[in-house]
Amino acid sequence: MIPLAIDAEDIRVSLQVAGLATLICIVVGLPMAWLLARHQFRGRTLVEVVVTLPLLLPPTVVGYYLLRALGAGSPFGRFLEDELGIRIVFTWYGAALAAAIVSIPFLIRTSQSAFEAVDSELEGVAQTLGRSRIGVFRAITFPLAARGIAAGVALAFARAIGEFGATVVVAGNIPGRTRTLPISVYDAVQAGDIDRANLTALLLVGISVASLLVFSWSLLLVRR
């Protein structure tokens, strides 16, 4: 019998981190994508650069700045910890935040194109038919962009679950608390635990492939 070399805790932590990260991406990224797709405003280019930057920055750099901003060494970090009792660094919340920042460009970019692909004439006509702007978004814009958005969510989730550099800097490598699957691979290699490294890596490949399938399936339906 093959020993179950994967630590189930790593899977749980990974799902928690990637799940929360994806949620943050959706809540922050979707309005941002809609804004970028439908509105001209001052500082638009700056916003586009800022939301795209995490794609190009080494994740460790993102993690480092997060650590500096939220750690006990910063006024904001101290405020969070002393006044509100919230600790971000070296917790799975911190890992999720780091993963979210690294993943959000995928969601914003994909959703923005999805929103842009919706003919704004449809929205105008829908308005003349008695719907408010929110009503139009719910009845027209969102359903028509939904598949593109789903693709963006799948990509963001895949990126979040594979995130290593930013999370490890912010949250460290605490088994059962902040050790995600990618960190576990690194950890296993360091410890010479080849079985765990093999199986965990294989699981990550599986998750990535599955996410990619969801992604292309969504996009395929969009082009229909």
Added chain:
Amino acid sequence: MAALSVDFEKRLGDFHLRPRFDADEELIVLLGPSGSGKSLTLRAIAGLLRPDAGRIELPSGAVFDSRLGLDVPPQARSVGYVVQDLALFPHLSVAENIAFGLHGRPKQEQRERVRELVELLGLEGLERRLPRETSGGQQQRVALGRALAARPRVLLLDEPFSALDAPIRNALRREVTRLRRQLGLLALFVTHDLQEAYALADRIAIYDGGSVLQCGPRAEVFRNPASVRVAHLLEARNIFEGRVVSKTEAYTEIETPWFRVRARAEGRLAPQARAAACVRPEHVILLRPDRPHTNQLDTTLDVELVDEVPTGNNHRLYLRVVQAGDSQCIIEADVPAHPYQVMGVASRRDWLVALTLEETVAIPMGDDLT
């Protein structure tokens, strides 16, 4: 007071849109070249384009007034808007598209209204299809039904038939006219097609470069173009610029570089005023030279047939005025197929044309730049 009154300004880059016209519960055609601001006017009436200044009044009351700071949002204007590319909602069925404007009303009422419109527009059996599963003509009807569902008092139609084949287009034109009368709607119809304008309009507004050059009942606008530019846009073709040489109770006589012509006495033209004489091709009378015209007040001219183009029901003849000599002066005349045959137009080149007093109009040229 008119049911619809439009008078606003909007600057878009170099383009200055400043339409001004009014209409009652009738079909008003906005006619003009592409890019003259017709569609933008509809967008402004629908509330999708915000004017810089001015006032827009619908039968239900003012919807925009810059001085009062009034700008009713599109969803509260109760305007049915059919855009050029139709913009049917691709993810909703035919029935759902039609019912879109009935949102929030009781389901039963929605169902009945949709059934009513489906019947009215001949869309039976297509209710569950998606727009892309229907033909071009059917999509037109769906767009029309969707715009009419909530019973708006104003219907805006932006070249809705331009993408269709001629037979379907004609059928839909008749349908629009019938529906409009039946529902007592005020309809604005945008087109750059003169035939379509003529076939549909009760009233017509001539657009050019963002402004309305003339607005009035169709027959009046065609009969009395306010300027040479309007006459050109209405394809009057025979427009001869000159000067008024005499004016009597019965006629205004205009001297052009090529000939003298008597026009209807209507108008405020003083002797010596610059003016153009204008006769539409369908009103030019073609005569055999051996059978002279009898009415002394009409203008008759010897002409030579230099070219002709069959246009389906008509033959468009290009006739060179003989007395104009080398300075080319061409009169265009439309001759229907039957007289064309009977008179043997193709068999000879020398003809006589009569420009009747009744159909010749004197257009003031005052400060007209064209």
